[in-house]
Amino acid sequence: xxxxxxFAYLLQSCTFRAKHARVRARGLYNNMTQKVPPIERLDATFxxxxxxxxxxxRDAVAEVAFAGRSNAGKSSVLNTITNNxxxxxxxxxxxxxxxxxxxxxSRGGRLVDLPGYGYAKAxxxxxxxxxxxxxxxxxxxxxxxxxxxxxxxxxxxxxxxxELLAWADASAMPAHVLLNKxxxxxxxxxxxxxxxxxxxxxxHENLSMQLFSALKGTGKQALIxxxxxxxxxx
Numbered sequence: 001x002x003x004x005x006x007f008a009y010l011l012q013s014c015t016f017r018a019k020h021a022r023v024r025a026r027g028l029y030n031n032m033t034q035k036v037p038p039i040e041r042l043d044a045t046f047x048x049x050x051x052x053x054x055x056x057x058r059d060a061v062a063e064v065a066f067a068g069r070s071n072a073g074k075s076s077v078l079n080t081i082t083n084n085x086x087x088x089x090x091x092x093x094x095x096x097x098x099x100x101x102x103x104x105x106s107r108g109g110r111l112v113d114l115p116g117y118g119y120a121k122a123x124x125x126x127x128x129x130x131x132x133x134x135x136x137x138x139x140x141x142x143x144x145x146x147x148x149x150x151x152x153x154x155x156x157x158x159x160x161x162x163e164l165l166a167w168a169d170a171s172a173m174p175a176h177v178l179l180n181k182x183x184x185x186x187x188x189x190x191x192x193x194x195x196x197x198x199x200x201x202x203x204h205e206n207l208s209m210q211l212f213s214a215l216k217g218t219g220k221q222a223l224i225x226x227x228x229x230x231x232x233x234x
Contacts, residue, residue, distance in 0.1 A: 038221050039228070041083040043106035049099040053136040056143075057102060062231045063110045063143040067134070067164060068150030070116030073180045076214035077150055078113060081224050087113075100137055109231025110143070117160045138167065146174045146230035148223070153179040153193050153211070157200070169204045176226050177201075177209040183216045 050056045068074040078087045087103065101113040114134050138144065149164055151157065156179060168175040177197065182190045190211050201207055208226070212219035 039224050042081050042111070042224055042227065044082045044084065044087065044103040044111055045106070046087075047102040047104045047110070049101050050133075051099050052133045053140055056100060056137065056141065057110075059143070061104075061110050061143060062108075062145045062233075063102075063112050063141070064146045064148060064227050064230050065112040065114055065138070065144060066148045066150065067114045068116060068178075068180075069152070069158060069160060072116070072150045072152045073214055074113070074116060074150040077148075077178060077180060077212065077223075078111065080214045080217060080220055081227070100133065105231065107228065107231070109227075111227070112137075112144075138164075138173075139171075144173070145233070146176065146227070148176050148178060148227070150178045150180050150212075152181050153190065154181065154184055156193060156197055165201060165204065165207065169207065172206060174206040174230060175204075175208075176223075177207070178212040178219070178223065179209065180212045180214060182211040182218055183213040 048057060066074055066078060075087070079085050082103075098115055100115070103111040103113070105111065114137070115131075117131065138147070147164070147168055149161060151161055165175060165177075167173070179190070179194060179197070185193070194209060194211055198209055201209075210219050210222050212223065
């Protein structure tokens with residue numbers, strides 16, 4: 001083969017490869033840009049309730065815990081992302097309001113509904129007892145991969161919220177703040193509250209925030225994706 005013919009062959013080969021590379025890249029791009037149907041709900045099944053860390057499930061399933069004051073709307077949040085009103089009913093069953101409630105996800109992973117802080121119908125001794133169990137769960141539970149902290153957007157960043165976020169930051173625990181009941185405020189006020197809180201905690205690593213409305217479904221998809229991202233990597 002002459003030098004001219006050889007270089008012509010190389011040129012033809014490079015052109016062929018480049019053409020196929022473009023076709024392949026176009027196919028990959030099309031696959032990446034195809035719209036993936038949103039996950040409309042988390043399919044969750046009640047597993048068990050535990051009064052303390054010792055009686056939590058003994059396995060290695062990744063868990064995402066939901067915490068918040070008793071009037072922040074945590075139960076409504078769980079109802080919304082699971083499309084199951086029985087979620088809150090289970091957690092509010094007499095005797096279970098003071099326990100750690102575990103729900104298995106069909107996609108893998110688990111939700112844990114922690115007792116609401118400041119439950120009005122409970123005495124101080126009862127609150128102290130279950131707060132101790134929550135503290136032990138948060139600090140010693142190896143399964144825990146993320147914490148969702150539910151706040152009422154009208155009364156955000158209470159003392160308990162600050163303590164939890166300080167713990168999460170010190171423990172390098174991923175945390176996600178839900179400013180719930182966003183429908184109670186105007187859009188401009190919602191954004192202002194979100195911006196203020198983000199600025200206040202800008203130095204915290206592994207912390208994200210979003211607006212949420214259990215009533216309107218605002219932020220539902222974002223929260224579901226956050227939970228799944230944690231359980232998938234746990």
